[in-house]
Amino acid sequence: MSTLVSRIERYIKDLMAETGTDCLELKRNELAQVFTCVPSQINYVLETRFRDEQGYHVISRRGAGGCFQIIRLEVTNDDELKSLITKISQGEMSRQTAEGLLSRLLEEEFISKSEFMLLNSVISPGALSAAGDKEGAARAGIMKNILITLLRVDF
Amino acid sequence: MSTLVSRIERYIKDLMAETGTDCLELKRNELAQVFTCVPSQINYVLETRFRDEQGYHVISRRGAGGCFQIIRLEVTNDDELKSLITKISQGEMSRQTAEGLLSRLLEEEFISKSEFMLLNSVISPGALSAAGDKEGAARAGIMKNILITLLRVDF
DNA sequence: ACAGTAAAGGTCAAAATAGGTCAAAAATAG
């Protein structure tokens, strides 16, 4: 018999296909009840089957009314972007590298001129100096999320 | 289902939009009755969704005949903008507050929907968690630079 | 004018609601 993790994975993917949406919103506890399992099992599914490199991105909100969203990304056939996201998520990124990446995104028309200017201001030392010695790491985190957003199917 | 706080937020914003006014006057107890909740719930809504940094300002009067006013700040006004930037740059900013301000900029059409999505992803915990305990400060720095770039103010 | 009371709104902390983390235990694959 298939494992719990794969049945939950199947369930979520089918749900996305049926509803035809690229962004599904679910409640961890409810989903856990459907499969009569502990809530943290859901986290395991998300961590092992819906990672960024696997073409999905998960956002969650805690507290009363909390839930999580699974967003589908357009990376299924772009290995370069996949590995770029993986690489970025570990480690730091200099201002120059980040700006270079943004310039490329501008050249290839993934972003507009005004988006470029805004995003550039966001990764500047002026904006991130408050992060102290974590500046490089914060910049990497920002660039990663920019890429993920650009890769959203419904962007 | 959406939370009480977000339904009250929506109600107030819709009311402002419908009446086309920048200054709404409401009674805390009446509003609480409409939503069948404790009056202090209203304070929670105001504190988390209508802060100065989010482009609103709240004034209240106690005592018999008391009430509160919610004023939409004029983001184009240079003085108000500068004091907003000053307020932001000292101290931290939560994700929710930052998102509130971005929503406001979207409403006012200072930014487009896609710019909103990009900037929103940039100030998310996912992007900034690497900054550790400096997350709030980094977010404030980012929001400050966004405003400066967007509205081309000298600061 | 004055004291007392009723009618607002404010504060703050506890409770309720939801999701996250991490490591141990169990199951499975090689």
Added chain:
DNA sequence: CTATTTTTGACCTATTTTGACCTTTACTGT
């Protein structure tokens, strides 16, 4: 038999909701 993957549970963090108690202001009768 060992290594990897899956499952479970104890404990943690974040956000919302509620309620007890406090402060301010207007009105009332004397």
